[in-house]
Amino acid sequence: MKKSFSIIEYQEAGQDIKEIYDDTKKTLGIPFVLNWFKCQAGNPALLKGNWIKLKSTLCEGNVPNIIKQLIIYTVSAERQCNYCAEAHKLFADMMGKSLSSDPDFLISENMDSDLVPNSYKVAVRTVANAALSDGHVEEKDFDALMKAGFNEDEIQELFAQADLVNMLNTIANISGIKIDNEIVELSYSL
Helix, strand or coil, rough: CCCCCCCCHHCCCHHHHHHHHHHHHHHHHCCHHHHHHHHCCCCCHHHHHHHHHHHHHHHHHCCHHHHHHHHHHHHHHHHHCCHHHHHHHHHHHHHHHCCCCCCCCCCCHCCCCCCCCCHHHHHHHHHHHHHHHHCCCHHHHHHHHHHHHCCCHHHHHHHHHHHHHHHHHHHHHHHHHCCHHHHHHHHHCC
């Protein structure tokens, strides 16, 4: 099997795809379209459905986005999904700058730091374990999240990240996409 899908650049895309691309850039706050989306643009229905799922699961809700980014980074790194690990590490580290005045602080490398709220640590550990164990959770997992300050709606939102990261990793690995040059350039600014 060929391990790649065609990448459809913005200028080559039809109007329906450009609308989705524009929404991804606006929602994610980045001036470029990620390869993760471009590799799906050959199938507009798939791209649209996956964008709706990613947008509602990752970008909306009450759980801070940094926690979601850290969950996706942690699981992706463990699974060796290089594309997702690199992209979500960068996003998490950019968001993590708000936790420290130290310009060299990277949350992805300092999860044990006292600067990282305990609720972040509990959420990342618990949800990453659920994603890596095919969704196996126990009552103690729910209790740990409740004790860390999350309500039932937020816990549901957190566990949705386990499902999302599975989709993200699968598409990235099957498509054979490489990390975006723009992400590499952004990483140098951290």
